[in-house]
Amino acid sequence: MRQWRIIAKEAMARASIIGKFLCLLHVTDAYILSSNHVLGPSMLPTLNITGDVVLVEHLSHRLGKLGSGDLVLVRSPLDPKKTLTKRIVAMEGDKVTFSLDPTRSHSSRSLVVPKGHVWIQGDNAYVSCDSRHFGPLPYGLIEGKAFMRVWPPSSFGLLGE
C-alpha cells in the first residue's frame, strides 16, 4: 500500500515538472522567440519556395517597433487558421502606390493606410496574395517579425532588406 503512495507521489512530482516546462515553452513560443516553417512562392527570392525555417521574435510588434521593410508573420484576414509571411511596405498614415498587375505597369492606384493598419506585400509581386487584394491589414493580426533564417544551412543568416 505504501509503495503505491510513494510511486503516486513521484509520478505527481514528475508530471508537475513536465507541466511547468510545457507552460514555459508556450510562453517563450508566444511572447519571445519561436521557429516557424514558411513556404510558398510569394516571397521569392527572399525566401525559398520549398520551405525555410525562420526565427520569429514576438517582442517588436508588442512594443510598436515595427517599420516598413520588416518581414512579418501575420494571421490571414481571409482564413484565421492560416499564417502568412509578407513584408511591411507602409505603416499607418503612409501613402502607398501599388499596381494590381505588375505586367501592366500603367495601372496603379494610391491610398493612405488608415489608423491601426499596415500595408503588406510579398516580394514576388506576381503570385503574392497580399494587401493589394484584401486591403490594409489590421495591426492586431501581426504575430511576429522574422529576423533570421536557420534552415536550409546554405542560407543561414539574418534576413534583411
Added chain:
Amino acid sequence: MGTPSILWSITKKCFTVGVITLTVSDLFASIVPVRGASMSPTFNPKTNSLFDSLSDDRVLVEKLCLRNYKFSHGDVIVFSSPNNHKEKHVKRIVGLPGDWVGTIYDVVHIPEGHCWVEGDNSASSLDSRSFGPVPLGLVKGRVTHVLWPPHRVGTVDRKTSQNRVSSSSSASKF
C-alpha cells in the same frame, strides 16, 4: 546566508505561478471585466441595485474556440479593435462569413474570414456598423459565463436576430 536563498525561492515561485497563469489564460479561459454599456442588458445593465452601480461585470472568456475558429450566430466574443490593436471589445456575432447583414442604409456581404459584430445596446455601441466586418483572426475568445455580480451569475445565452441576417446555412433549407 538565509535571506538570499529565501528571496531566490520566492522569486522562482512567483515566476512559475506567473508562467502557469499566463499559459492557462492564453489557452483555456480567463476572467475579464467588461466596461461600458454597449452590451446592456446582458452586461452592465444600468439598474438601481447597489451591486450593479458599484463595479463592472466580470465574465469568463474561453479560449478553446480559437483552435478551429468555429463560431455560431449569437456568440459573444472578445476581439482586438481593428483601429487600435491595444483595445479589446466585447460584442455579439450577428453575421458569419458568407452572410448578408442588413443595416439601416444597405445590405453588407460578409467576406471570407470575417464576421459582423454588434452590441446588444444598439443605441450606444461602437461596432461593425462603424468599422465594418471584423477579421476572425482578431478574435481573442468567447464569453460563456457572467461571474460577477453574484445575483447575475449564469451562462451567456446565444441571441440571434433572424429578421436582419440572411445566412447561407438558412438559405439552403429552401
